[in-house]
Amino acid sequence: MQTPIRVLVAKPGLDGHDRGAKVIARALRDAGMEVIYTGLRQTPEMIVNAALQEDVQVIGLSILSGAHNAIVPRVLELLREHDMSDVKVILGGIVPDEDAETLKKQGVAAVFQPGASLDAIVQFIRTAVAV
Amino acid sequence: MKTAERQFTSISGVPIEPLYGPDALNGFDPARDLAAPGDFPYTRGIHRDMYRGKLWTMRQFSGFATPEETNRRYHYLLAQGQTGLSVAFDLPTLMGYDADHAMAQGEVGKCGAAISSLEDMEILFRGIPLGDVTVSMTINSPASVLWAMYLAVAEQQGVDWASLSGTLQNDILKEYIAQKEYIFPPRPSMRLVTDTIEFAAQHVPRFNPISISGYHIREAGSTAVQELAFTLRDGLEYVDWALERGMAVDEFAPHLSFFFNAHSDFFEEIAKYRAARKIWATVMRDRYGASSERSLKLRFHAQTAGCSLTWQQPYNNVVRTALQAMAAVLGGAQSLHTNSLDEAYALPSEHAVTIALRTQQVLAYESGVAATPDPLGGSYFLEKLTLETEAAAHRYIRQIDDMGGMIAAIEAGFPQTEIADASYRYQREVEAGERTVVGVNRFQSDDQPIELLQIDEGSARHQEQKLAALRERRDRNRVIKTLDALKRAAEGTENTMPYLVDAVRAYATLGEICDSLRGVFGAYQETTRL
Numbered sequence: 163m164q165t166p167i168r169v170l171v172a173k174p175g176l177d178g179h180d181r182g183a184k185v186i187a188r189a190l191r192d193a194g195m196e197v198i199y200t201g202l203r204q205t206p207e208m209i210v211n212a213a214l215q216e217d218v219q220v221i222g223l224s225i226l227s228g229a230h231n232a233i234v235p236r237v238l239e240l241l242r243e244h245d246m247s248d249v250k251v252i253l254g255g256i257v258p259d260e261d262a263e264t265l266k267k268q269g270v271a272a273v274f275q276p277g278a279s280l281d282a283i284v285q286f287i288r289t290a291v292a293v
Numbered sequence: 294m295k296t297a298e299r300q301f302t303s304i305s306g307v308p309i310e311p312l313y314g315p316d317a318l319n320g321f322d323p324a325r326d327l328a329a330p331g332d333f334p335y336t337r338g339i340h341r342d343m344y345r346g347k348l349w350t351m352r353q354f355s356g357f358a359t360p361e362e363t364n365r366r367y368h369y370l371l372a373q374g375q376t377g378l379s380v381a382f383d384l385p386t387l388m389g390y391d392a393d394h395a396m397a398q399g400e401v402g403k404c405g406a407a408i409s410s411l412e413d414m415e416i417l418f419r420g421i422p423l424g425d426v427t428v429s430m431t432i433n434s435p436a437s438v439l440w441a442m443y444l445a446v447a448e449q450q451g452v453d454w455a456s457l458s459g460t461l462q463n464d465i466l467k468e469y470i471a472q473k474e475y476i477f478p479p480r481p482s483m484r485l486v487t488d489t490i491e492f493a494a495q496h497v498p499r500f501n502p503i504s505i506s507g508y509h510i511r512e513a514g515s516t517a518v519q520e521l522a523f524t525l526r527d528g529l530e531y532v533d534w535a536l537e538r539g540m541a542v543d544e545f546a547p548h549l550s551f552f553f554n555a556h557s558d559f560f561e562e563i564a565k566y567r568a569a570r571k572i573w574a575t576v577m578r579d580r581y582g583a584s585s586e587r588s589l590k591l592r593f594h595a596q597t598a599g600c601s602l603t604w605q606q607p608y609n610n611v612v613r614t615a616l617q618a619m620a621a622v623l624g625g626a627q628s629l630h631t632n633s634l635d636e637a638y639a640l641p642s643e644h645a646v647t648i649a650l651r652t653q654q655v656l657a658y659e660s661g662v663a664a665t666p667d668p669l670g671g672s673y674f675l676e677k678l679t680l681e682t683e684a685a686a687h688r689y690i691r692q693i694d695d696m697g698g699m700i701a702a703i704e705a706g707f708p709q710t711e712i713a714d715a716s717y718r719y720q721r722e723v724e725a726g727e728r729t730v731v732g733v734n735r736f737q738s739d740d741q742p743i744e745l746l747q748i749d750e751g752s753a754r755h756q757e758q759k760l761a762a763l764r765e766r767r768d769r770n771r772v773i774k775t776l777d778a779l780k781r782a783a784e785g786t787e788n789t790m791p792y793l794v795d796a797v798r799a800y801a802t803l804g805e806i807c808d809s810l811r812g813v814f815g816a817y818q819e820t821t822r823l
Contacts, residue, residue, distance in 0.1 A: 175384070175399065175400060176384040176385065176387075176388050176390075176396060176397075176400050176474075177384060178468075178472055178473030178474045179472070179473070179512075179513075180473060180513075181512070181513050181514050181600075181713075181716050184713050184716070184717075184823060185514075185716060185717055185720050187823050188713075188717050188823060189717075189720075191823070197823070199821055199823055200821075201818075201819065201821035202473055202819070202821075203396075227384055227400060227403055227404055228400075228403035228404065228639070228748070229384075229398075229399035229400045229403060230399075231399065232398050232399020232400075233399055256637070256638065256639070258638065258639070258745065275604055276603070276604035276637050277603060277604050277605050277730075277733045279724060279734075280720065280721075280724050281724060
């Protein structure tokens with residue numbers, strides 16, 4: 163049997179809306195992945211430390227407050243500093259197309275906007291980790 | 294995606310029968326279960342003439358960027374015929390951080406107006422006479438601090454506190470349950486809420502110190518029944534604390550107000566509002582012996598469901614919102630916020646918010662639904678749904694009573710888990726195509742781009758500079774003295790409100806005040822459950 167994919171689902175910033183993060187975490191778990199959920203109000207430093215300790219292949223960030231442009235680049239920067247650039251970062255939430263493009267150029271593997279299907283997210287992670 | 298089969302269950306999963314006739318209502322007694330509008334148990338509404346006497350208040354929730362910009366939006370909305378104001382604060386404000394705090398980075402002004410001090414509150418209401426407009430403030434954990442600032446602005450305007458009317462959201466229990474914007478642990482938080490209830494009864498008698506909210510519970514993914522039951526049970530918790538404080542039930546209960554979601558399942562929502570009034574009136578009379586009619590009448594604000602708005606084909610959101618708003622009106626709401634078509638993307642643009650307000654005006658002045666109270670009363674289907682909703686909510690309320698009340702239930706993770714289960718079930722149904730979301734999992738087409746409101750980082754810099762200048766200018770000793778007095782009051786059992794008013798008058802900032810209280814009460818961390 164294959165080792166399950168390990169994913170850290172994280173809620174950075176002050177946003178407390180965790181419905182999406184929890185639904186995604188359950189869906190990934192039901193798809194056979196090992197999911198660690200950080201809980202609320204994590205700083206980029208806390209998230210990268212958790213990713214390091216839990217040895218995850220994927221970090222899923224959920225941000226609905228519009229603070230993504232301040233938070234996501236910092237997570238990417240810390241991953242580089244820790245030589246963890248192989249960890250895939252995916253982002254979900256209210257992220258306008260323009261910001262999504264910019265963040266992808268900076269190293270985010272995928273951005274899932276409202277209405278994205280759980281299945282598409284599961285498939286994306288499987289493919290991204292297999293490469 | 295396989296083609297959806299049509300489901301005959303409500304959006305909350307309640308089965309709907311092929312037909313409702315007289316036999317659906319066995320045991321139903323119109324005199325007892327309905328009565329006339331304005332009569333106990335108020336199923337048909339809290340006023341005899343309902344909207345013939347007075348239309349609902351059209352109150353659009355708004356706030357963004359700096360207090361200067363939000364103030365301009367308020368003047369615009371009032372000029373467009375809006376009849377009340379409703380303040381949205383940004384996340385740092387909601388969490389008790391000043392705009393220049395490290396945790397505020399990237400968040401200043403994004404989800405609402407940034408208010409760090411009395412100076413910002415003065416700017417927010419510049420040119421708006423607080424004696425003439427009713428103002429609702431969506432603020433919870435630091436509600437008493439922001440209310441103190443509001444009272445101080447009223448004082449500067451020469452308005453007597455006794456003539457102020459408006460509403461504080463101030464419902465901390467639903468923060469632990471759903472929205473998760475909490476600062477302190479539950480018990481000290483409940484003490485702060487009780488302080489505001491007591492202070493309102495004594496000094497600001499026309500103000501609603503709390504708006505017990507199901508809206509966020511529903512947005513977090515609950516069913517209609519969960520929204521209703523958890524909200525009413527939260528209400529009972531506030532009643533218990535105020536009684537414990539030594540207040541008489543009829544002294545504060547008339548000022549407890551409610552806030553419900555207006556979701557997409559039309560009849561289920563109308564039944565929810567009717568059941569809410571009936572349950573509240575009955576419980577207040579039978580459990581607490583309330584005798585003032587105003588203690589028994591459940592008054593509520595409604596907001597259309599943000600979570601129902603789709604990113605795809607955003608213009609469809611205008612239609613969703615209109616139907617949801619109509620359900621709220623047919624359910625007897627006292628005030629209403631209609632969401633804007635672009636809110637799945639961002640805070641609304643002026644153009645979008647105008648359409649949302651016009652939607653209410655079309656309902657009020659063209660549709661005819663406001664011409665007679667409870668126009669759907671007596672419908673076999675609606676009456677049956679109302680009875681079922683009432684019974685199901687009572688079961689939850691009893692279950693929480695048996696757990697020892699809402700704080701015990703929250704500590705056990707009960708409402709949180711019920712909601713997470715319901716939201717996951719719903720998402721799975723959408724995913725499987727068992728539930729249709731137009732434009733998302735069926736009837737897809739390419740989207741036309743829409744113009745969005747942009748909030749740049751200039752707002753954050755502006756707020757930081759203002760705050761730095763304020764910290765220089767104010768009387769430091771007075772700030773330290775008032776904060777020390779507040780800490781001593783918080784450590785004891787005195788009402789904290791007078792101390793908060795003193796501290797904000799000295800221009801102590803929101804962050805400084807909340808830090809002082811954090812020092813006394815500690816900070817809350819939830820146990821994470823999946």
